[in-house]
Amino acid sequence: MPIRRATLDDVAALVGIEDASFPGNRLDRRRFRYLLDHAHCVMLVDTEDDTLRGYVLLLFRANSTSARLYSIAIHPGQLGRGVGSALVDAAEMQARRHGYTCLRLEIRADNAASLALFRGRGYRVFGRRACYYHDGMDALRLQKPLPRIHACGLTG
Numbered sequence: 001m002p003i004r005r006a007t008l009d010d011v012a013a014l015v016g017i018e019d020a021s022f023p024g025n026r027l028d029r030r031r032f033r034y035l036l037d038h039a040h041c042v043m044l045v046d047t048e049d050d051t052l053r054g055y056v057l058l059l060f061r062a063n064s065t066s067a068r069l070y071s072i073a074i075h076p077g078q079l080g081r082g083v084g085s086a087l088v089d090a091a092e093m094q095a096r097r098h099g100y101t102c103l104r105l106e107i108r109a110d111n112a113a114s115l116a117l118f119r120g121r122g123y124r125v126f127g128r129r130a131c132y133y134h135d136g137m138d139a140l141r142l143q144k145p146l147p148r149i150h151a152c153g154l155t156g
Contacts, residue, residue, distance in 0.1 A: 003090045006043040006055060008036055013052040014045070021073040027057075041070070042094045046083045053078040056087040060098055066143070067095035069105035072114075084117050096146050103146055106132060106139035118142050 006014065011032045018026045027035075035041055040060045046053045054074035058067050069091055074083045095103050106129060107114045123142040132139035 002048075003044050003046050003086060006036060006045045008033065010045055010052060010055075011036070014043075014055055017052060017055060017073050017075050020076050027071065042091075042098075044087060044090050044094065046074075046087055053081075054083040054087055056091045058091050058094055058103075060095075060100070065100060066102040066104050067098065067100040069103055072105075079113075084114075085121070088117065088121055092144075092146055096148065101146050101148065102143055104141065104143040106141055108133055109138040109140050115140070118144075 011029055014027075014032050015029050018028075018032075032043075035043060035057065040062075042058045042060075043055060044058075045055045052075070055072070056069065057071040059070045060067055069088075072084065072087055072091075074087075092103055103123075105118070105123075107118065109128070119142075121144070123144040125140050126143050127141035129139040129141060131137075
């Protein structure tokens, strides 16, 4: 499962994954291009045989200790193959490399699979946002402290 930074050449595949994964609140071609060109973020993709299987998008804010996992999507045909876990691991590593000590995200309150993925990786609910999604569904806010990376490469 090679994971690499997304490029502008990936936009069409990213839109395809987004459209196949979400009924609403989707990122479109223009937004992906903006994020890849201008935003303070890192977008990583998981590939196999030159096919994008999923992506994760991290947003970074100046003067904050928390990075935000803004979006993660796995192509429906790739679910259950470890793509989500690999992307979350890579996102956490990127956040640590950028000096962040916490990773936060929102998940639909009815998304049992995503909640299981993140809770199983040490994320805890710290809040709720009412009517967060296009259909009125609430979002659960999750966070995880990230151990610092020491100069020798050890965490702690």
